Amino acid sequence: MLPQVEEVLKEYPRIEAGLVNAGKVTEIAGFLMAFTVPVIVLYLDGREALREARFVPIEKLREDLQRIYEGVFGE
Template sequence: MEEVLKDYPRIEARLVNAGKATEIAGYLMAFTVPVVALFLDGKEVLREARFIPVEKLRDDLKRIYEGVFDE
């Protein structure tokens, strides 16, 4: 994930161990791992879980990033 986010410096990432932070996992409804969830202004705008195709994730992040930051 760190490699993918290098292209998007304005996105902040956090890693949460769902087994140890069960309250956060429950709040995010992260019942399978891994889960990538992107929030913008407190609203979820992207979620990928379990089997995450890296190229699809890159494309989705690029579309959202360019739409938000207009770069």
């Protein structure tokens, strides 16, 4: 899943991505309320704007990111 998400994110250069391995950083699961994997969470100004978990349809992710990106950056 990671390579597909990284490919989609290339279309949105102003989005910063980070990867956290919940197996190594166990506190993150509780903090993000992420109790299944994978989980994709997008924050805007410290607030959650998008969450996809377990089965992440790449095209839906792309569409959601496009909508948010256009709304925030006007691009």
